[in-house]
Amino acid sequence: MPLFLRVSVALCASLAVALSMVVTLNLLKYDETLRQLDHERAGILLSTLSHSIIIAHDLGLPLAANSLAEERATARKKAQGIEDLILFDHQGVILDASDQGRIGKKLPDAWRGEAPSALQWTARSDGRLLVGRRLHSSFGEEIGGLLAIISARSHAGAFQAALLRWPLKALGILLFSLLLSLPLIYLLARRLRKLVQLVTDEASPSLRERSS
Amino acid sequence: MKVGCKVPPEAATSIDRLRWVVTLVALSLMLLATLLLTTITYRGLDEQLDHRIALKGRLLTDHLVTQFERAAQHGIPLSRLPDLERFLDLARKDHPEILYLGLAAEGGMLASSGTAPPTSLAVVQEASRQLISQGGRPGASHLGTEELQFILQGVSDGSAPVAVLILGADELFAWRKVEDSLFDTLTVLLVSLIVAFEFVVLLLMRPLAGPLLTLAKLRAAGEGRGPPVCLRYRARDEIGQAVARFNASAERLARKSGQKLRELTPATALDIRLPLFLFIFADELQKPFLPLYANSLAPAQSWISTEVLISLPIAVFMLVIALATLWAGHLVDRLGPRRVLLAGALPAAVGYLLAAMATDIWLLLLARAFTGLGYAGIVMAAQGYVAAVSSPEERNRAIAVFVGCLMAGSICGTAIGGILAHEAGYQIVFLLSFALTMATAVAAWCLVASLPAQARKPQSFNFRSFWPLFRNRAFLILLFSAAIPSKLALNGIISFTLPIYLNHYGASAAEIGRVILIYPILILFLGPWLSGLADRWNSARFFTLAGGLLSGTAIILLGVSEGIGAAALSVVLLGLAHAASTSPQISMAIELCPREVEALGQARVLSLLRTLERIGSVGGPLLMGSLIAWQGLGSSLAYAGVAIATVACGLLFIGHRRQVEAISPSL
Structure with missing residues (x-):
């Protein structure tokens, strides 16, 4: 491989490594920001819901008598990606969920978050983001909780768009940088050739001297 | 085989200057390209986030309007609600992108939280007055200004709108995220630059500097009266051609003088750079979380306190390194650096695999002991290689290559390890360390020359x-x-x-x-x-x-x-x-x-x-x-x-x- 090509390939490969690392790490950060916004949106939704449930509970309506069907439909419309809204009692037994098969079962431990005393928590299960909120009556007694299950697809569209677009942009920048650096690479290769000449000119005469 | 003489000064200066030029060109190019890419990607981020922030803003206004309407429908005038500003402050607290929240009635603002430019505020207040005077319950309407994206939603007492909730979302949120995470961005840039620089060394500086330096050294060797030497290097570039010419002269000389031709492999300190970088990168990945991982594996009840128990993985690792270093030095002398480097990768890789699979702290201790053994072998072998391939005049520079490589690996490993542990979990990071250690062995196999073992008898400690x-x-x-x-x-x-x-x-x-x-x-x-x-x-x-x-x-x-x-x-x-x-x-x-x-x-x-x-x-x-x-x-x-x-x-x-x-x- 001629020196000019070798220098170009080396710079191209190094640039590709740098740019792919920037794209990967930025994608990770973007994913985190999108997830955080999803989590905050679900938090607002649960906060609104918890107000009405607590007021109804304080007025004497048992928790099990609450139905979230209407709220679920509204939530799906307003907060993209909400897959389900679950109401559970203080023992973690599910009272209402869109999947009827879940009702009466206990909430899996992995869904309850790591901090048992936090008012609101997040967890991840099977790629889905879970946002939970504990319900306390006006007397401070824990009466149960609400859990929003956010689909893994909620920000998949935006993320996939970035996944397609950013590497293409990186490729464009790579080509642009290489074009920009061609004169530099040419000069570098020329200097290298001169250096090779210098070193071989210095190395060979001593051998010639000795052989003569 | 090592050339036991120094590089002629004029050739050394030219090679040095060229190294600097290559480094400078490569780093400037990479810096420019990565900065440009970061700027462009954040522009895209801005567009994407706007939509999501608007969605969240509408949800928040809905939530607040529901609460105000509950009060209004019970006949409580909104202007008489206690601590209205504090309520708005609290509502805004956990949402950094919401810069302004206000409640406007027909007569003016009832309460507000945060700040908005007066000109935008005047426009929004006028729009609110119109919304109230229109009657009926209006849905959320949007009003964009240069700094803020406003969402206006009417608050109804059941029959007619009595107020409007105004929410101002930051138009420049994505850029503020960039400002907030400036350190993150710089970290990403730094790590990318270091990794890319290692590629420049691998693909450009090592294949060029190795044969050039050896050729330059051979000039000095040729001036002596030892047996003729040829260089083991094949490439189709100009350096390869120059080496071929040199080898032909050496062969002629050998034939003529009847001496046996010695074959020389071009070896420089740069050979060790990639294997060492990969290994240090692998090892430093665990640094941001090892005590936390140990804590997650520590038993609830133990005769040793938890704090002492979670300090043991680092202490055991260091102890094994301290003891194994003495022994690894002798091994490098006896077997040569390449073999010790390859052998050292084995216990290190086993250690990372065990750490990933550890179910209790004792297994983690065993894993760290294995890794410590491998670490001592690899680092001592790398140090031995650097010392063996460099002449006394080059030794300081070669040691600088060694230390620079340790630091570069440490920077990249610590930064990436933290991010990966946060995103994917501790075990995945140890598995990555395992993979990188395997890559270390492959890199050592391909790049590190096999040097003869030291003839001298190993000195005992x-x-x-x-x-x-x-x-x-x-x-x-x-x-x-x-x-x-x-x-x-x-x-x-x-x-x-x-x-x-x-x-x-x-x-x-x-x-x-x-x-x-x-x-x-x-x-x-x-x-x-x-x-x-x-x-x-x-x-x-x-x-x-x-x-x-x-x-x-x-x-x-x-x-x-x-x-x-x-x-x-x-x-x-x-x-x-x-x-x-x-x-x-x-x-x-x-x-x-x-x-x-x-x-x-x-x-x-x-x-x-x-x-x-x-x-x-x-x-x-x-x-x-x-x-x-x-x-x-x-x-x-x-x-x-x-x-x-x-x-x-x-x-x-x-x-x-x-x-x-x-x-x-x-x-």
């Missing part, structure tokens, strides 16, 4: 021969006042206590990694400059003392203050302290032990110092674990800081003694 050093009071003061405390601070505070401290204040593994990262960056960039300054001012003792005192102060600061910012400041001070004092410690050791250096040799005196300072590496985590169990996090840090600063004052006694010695002959 005999403590009795070092006895004069143990009787040198100044050497002992240096050891206990500076060398051991430095390692204690590095492994006891930065590697062990800092992750626990930062986790205590809610930092994620990625944030812990970014804070720890400050340390190697300062050592890499300020270390050579500060040690140069210490040499120029001939004040190694002052720099060592100042480093010790600053180190103590940094740890006290960490103990008495709270939060991630305080931790970052302490790491900056610790980095400065160690950058200033590590190299001067070596100068001091040589200066303080002239007779021992003459009798034992400089290398052996320094190797004893380096071996004994590992007492701090092993003891640091154990000591801090015990102190934390006994006194709690803050107090133990304060005590450790006071102790380090106090023992550093011991260096003052060396000055006094030497002064007396200097004066007494004249008396």
